Amino acid sequence: MGSRLVEQLGAHNAAGVASTTLADHIKALILDGRLTVGERLPSERALALELRRSRSTITRTYSLLEQDGYVSRLHGGSTRVALPYENASPASEQNDSAIDLSIASMDSTPGLYDATVRSLPRLAALRGTSGYSLRGLPELREAVAQRFTERGAVTSADEIIITSGALSALNLILATIGRRGERALVEQPTFPHAIEAIHRHGYRMIPTPVDVEGWDTRHLSETLLGARPHIAYLIPDFHNPTGATLPDDVRSRIVTTARNVGTHLIVDETTTELDIDRGWAPAPMAASGPNVITIGSMSKIAWGGMRIGWIRAERALIARLLAVRPSFELGTALLEQxxxxxxxxxxxxxxSHVSRRLQAGRAAVSSGVATMPGFQMPLTPGGLSAWVDIGAALSTRLSLAARKRQLILPPGPRFTTGGVLERRLRIPITLPPERTAEAMQRLSLAWDDVREGAPSHTMHLQHAAVI
Incomplete structure (x- = not known):
C-alpha cells in the first residue's frame, strides 16, 4: 500500500519533474491542508522507490522543504510536516490584506437581524427546558420537512434531525452507518472536507468523474454495479465545485441502482438553493427512493455563522442516528434554531437575495477571467463558484504564485482524491464584486508570474479551510 503523501500528490505529478517542482507540489499539499502539521512523511529511500526516482532527487526535495520550513528532520530519524512560523495565527487573521478564495461563502442575508429579533420570544419560551435539543426544535423540523415537500419529496418532521451544520450531519451519518475498510464512491472533483471525513472513517474511495457538462452517468452506474460501494456521496444540485446539476431521469436511475446493490446514497443539498438562472428545478433525489440520506444547511442561504444543518432519512435510520449522537454532541444551539x-x-x-449576490459575483469573476490568456469560464448557472479551465496543467504552480500576491486560492487537485485536475481552479462567486475584482487582479499578476517562469515563492501563511 502506498504512502499517504504519494496518494495525495498523485504519482503522475512526480514523473520526471525536478526536485524544486516536486517540493512545490508538496508545499501545496501542506498549505491547503491535505498534509497535516506533524504528519510523518516517508523516508527518502521509501519515497524514491515509490516514485521511481533517484534518492538524490528526493534528498534534494526534502532539503528544499526543510530550508523553507515546511518539514522538520531528525538526523537518522523521521521527516515530519511543519509550517513556517507555525505558531502564527491563521492566514486570514494574520494578514488583513490577503484575500482568501478558499472559502466560498457569502456574508449574512439582510433579514438576519430582524429574524434574530423576532426569534427572541421563541427562545425565551424555552428557558424552562433543559436547553438540550437532540432531535431539533419541532417547529424547525416542520419547516425543513415542509420545504422538502414543496420541492417534491413528501416529508414529515419525524424524518428530520437538526444538526450543527451539514459537515456535522455527514460525520454523524458516517459514525452511525460507517464501515471501516469498505468502499465509498465519491465524485471527482468534490467538496474536500467530505473527502477528509470519509477517509477519516476508514473508507476506500472510488472516484467517478464530474465536469461542468455533468456526470459520466455510465461510469457512475457501472461503478455502483461493479464495486457495490457501501456508501456514495453525491452533490446533485450546483455541484461543488463544477456547478453541474444532475438531470431528473438520471437521479431516479442512480437511486434505483444504488438500492439494488445495497449502497447508502448520501446526498449533499447544501448548494441546492443557490440558483441564478438555471431555468428549471429538479426534484430532490429523496423523492426517488427510501435509500437516500439527505443533508442540508442554512450556511449558504443565510450565513456561515449560523451553524444549522439537517438530515432527512427513514425513521429507522433517524432512530439509529439519535442513539449515536450523544456520544459526541448533545444537540444544536437553540438560538440558531x-x-x-x-x-x-x-x-x-x-x-432572491442569494441569486442577486451570486449573479453579481459571477459577473465579476467572468470579467476577471476574460483578461487572462488561456482561461475559460463555464456558464455557471448557480452554485458557489466557477470551475475555471486555465488551459494548462499549472494549477498548483499558480496557487503557489498567488500566495506571493496575497491571494489564497486552492489548486484543482485540492478537490480530488489523487492529485489530478491540474488544469482547473475553483474561483468563488460569493464575494462582493469589488473584492472579487481585486482578487482577480492579483490572480492575473500571479498568472503572469507563472507564464513568465518567475519563481513561485510562497507566503508564510497557514492554510485555510476550503468551504
Whole structure:
C-alpha cells in the first residue's frame, strides 16, 4: 500500500519533474491542508522507490522543504510536516490584506437581524427546558420537512434531525452507518472536507468523474454495479465545485441502482438553493427512493455563522442516528434554531437575495477571467463558484504564485482524491464584486508570474479551510 503523501500528490505529478517542482507540489499539499502539521512523511529511500526516482532527487526535495520550513528532520530519524512560523495565527487573521478564495461563502442575508429579533420570544419560551435539543426544535423540523415537500419529496418532521451544520450531519451519518475498510464512491472533483471525513472513517474511495457538462452517468452506474460501494456521496444540485446539476431521469436511475446493490446514497443539498438562472428545478433525489440520506444547511442561504444543518432519512435510520449522537454532541444551539425558523418562513426572500449576490459575483469573476490568456469560464448557472479551465496543467504552480500576491486560492487537485485536475481552479462567486475584482487582479499578476517562469515563492501563511 502506498504512502499517504504519494496518494495525495498523485504519482503522475512526480514523473520526471525536478526536485524544486516536486517540493512545490508538496508545499501545496501542506498549505491547503491535505498534509497535516506533524504528519510523518516517508523516508527518502521509501519515497524514491515509490516514485521511481533517484534518492538524490528526493534528498534534494526534502532539503528544499526543510530550508523553507515546511518539514522538520531528525538526523537518522523521521521527516515530519511543519509550517513556517507555525505558531502564527491563521492566514486570514494574520494578514488583513490577503484575500482568501478558499472559502466560498457569502456574508449574512439582510433579514438576519430582524429574524434574530423576532426569534427572541421563541427562545425565551424555552428557558424552562433543559436547553438540550437532540432531535431539533419541532417547529424547525416542520419547516425543513415542509420545504422538502414543496420541492417534491413528501416529508414529515419525524424524518428530520437538526444538526450543527451539514459537515456535522455527514460525520454523524458516517459514525452511525460507517464501515471501516469498505468502499465509498465519491465524485471527482468534490467538496474536500467530505473527502477528509470519509477517509477519516476508514473508507476506500472510488472516484467517478464530474465536469461542468455533468456526470459520466455510465461510469457512475457501472461503478455502483461493479464495486457495490457501501456508501456514495453525491452533490446533485450546483455541484461543488463544477456547478453541474444532475438531470431528473438520471437521479431516479442512480437511486434505483444504488438500492439494488445495497449502497447508502448520501446526498449533499447544501448548494441546492443557490440558483441564478438555471431555468428549471429538479426534484430532490429523496423523492426517488427510501435509500437516500439527505443533508442540508442554512450556511449558504443565510450565513456561515449560523451553524444549522439537517438530515432527512427513514425513521429507522433517524432512530439509529439519535442513539449515536450523544456520544459526541448533545444537540444544536437553540438560538440558531429559533432564528432558522423565522428565516425559513420566507424562503423566497432568502433565495432572491442569494441569486442577486451570486449573479453579481459571477459577473465579476467572468470579467476577471476574460483578461487572462488561456482561461475559460463555464456558464455557471448557480452554485458557489466557477470551475475555471486555465488551459494548462499549472494549477498548483499558480496557487503557489498567488500566495506571493496575497491571494489564497486552492489548486484543482485540492478537490480530488489523487492529485489530478491540474488544469482547473475553483474561483468563488460569493464575494462582493469589488473584492472579487481585486482578487482577480492579483490572480492575473500571479498568472503572469507563472507564464513568465518567475519563481513561485510562497507566503508564510497557514492554510485555510476550503468551504
Amino acid at each position: 429559533c432564528i432558522a425558523v423565522e428565516l425559513l418562513a420566507d424562503i423566497p426572500a432568502l433565495t
